[in-house]
Amino acid sequence: MGQPTLSRRERLRAETAAEIKATALKHMAATGAAALSLRAIARDMGMTAGAIYSYYDTRDALINALITDVYTSLADALEAAHEQVPEQDTAQRILAHGHAYRQWAIGHPEEFQLVYGDPVPGYRMPEGSPASEAELRVCMLLSQLVAAAWPYAAAAHSGEEHAWEDFQPDLTDALHEQEPELSPAALALALRIWGRMHGLVALEVYGHLRSQIVDPAKLYHQELLDLTASLGLPVPVASGV
Template sequence: MSGDDGVRAGADMTRRERLRAEAIREIRTIALRQMADDGPGAISLRGIAREMRMTPRAIYSYFATRDDLITDLINGIAASLAEEVEAACGAVPADDPGGRLTAWGQALRRWALANPEGFRLFYGNPVPGYRPPEGGPVDATARRVCRGLTRLVADAWPHARHLQPEDASWSDLHPDYAAEIRAELPDVPPAAAALALRIWGRMHGLVALEIDGHIHPVAGDPAALHRAEMHDLVRSLGLS
């Protein structure tokens, strides 16, 4: 093969990779739209193939099974959310734990409003028949979000004036979850890990109600309501 032939082959490979990436993006977009229109159980590789005018055999070269597609979607959603909340926290000084928690909660809301179907897939009802890979990338990617919030709470723990470390023990948490936290964040006390779950519940609750359309009929300004909840959360921790 001549030098020119080698350059052309390299260019062709780059083009194939680009076309494959574009096809995968379109598959993901259609899958989320299927879910938005008819629920999570409507995600179908054959339906996506029909819409893209591909043969079933062709689409299976991108995702061998529907479960593989759903796993890919969840991984991408979790990574996107993690990047959003991490960037928001990174913009707040480390010596302002209340501000960092507020930024985390507001970033969660911003991301959810921009990605409602992703939020539902990640946090909503499980997809019928879906079996995630055991110990696979979904678990690791999803843990990144939870671990980040737990780290924030642990960093805030010394400054939280209204809390007592003896309020919780590792036995209060699910054994698998406790083992993960103790392995990945060995300096985090069990009460801080338990508090992170309670904080996540408060941050998540209003967002889930808003995404499902329950807030707008009763709140004139959902953003202000969520902001007030975050400020109250921070004050309740003695971090204001």
């Protein structure tokens, strides 16, 4: 079955909600998350305060919608990258994952800074919200890659001391459901790999590599190759940036 056809009123409402979120991201990029104001967004869009509150009744409701969209967009990009590589080729999938992460981040700097920059003052993500589920989806994608690589990586990392109690319950519950054989050491390794991927990407997005390097993509690709080797996987020979 196809998607149900929206009425004109529903289409206009969806378009306005999307414009509110786009305007909010611009405001946050210009003045910081702490200064985000529904009234300021309404004024910028030529709306009344009452009209915008009919879309998002609080600032936190708008932020929650933004974060849901951001993590969903990132997860979609990562999944699409995975699907371009055969499932059994874990090394290439890790490279594809890493490059998709960087490309998404440099293409969506405001969104990246919303979810990976300074926390929005006073905002706390509701447990079980669409935003937390979308965030978990992103985390699980890398964990699944480490699960596929674990038979090669286990010898080097299985002796590390980790317990399930070291991690947040929502993450471990999801992992137990999707990868029941995975160990706490493997989850710790997935988080460390994410930290290495994320570190160079964050430096680039926030402009901290400009005075050090001409081609951050080349540096990042070399880091991904090193990560792949650290998992005991064969490093792809012809893997360009």
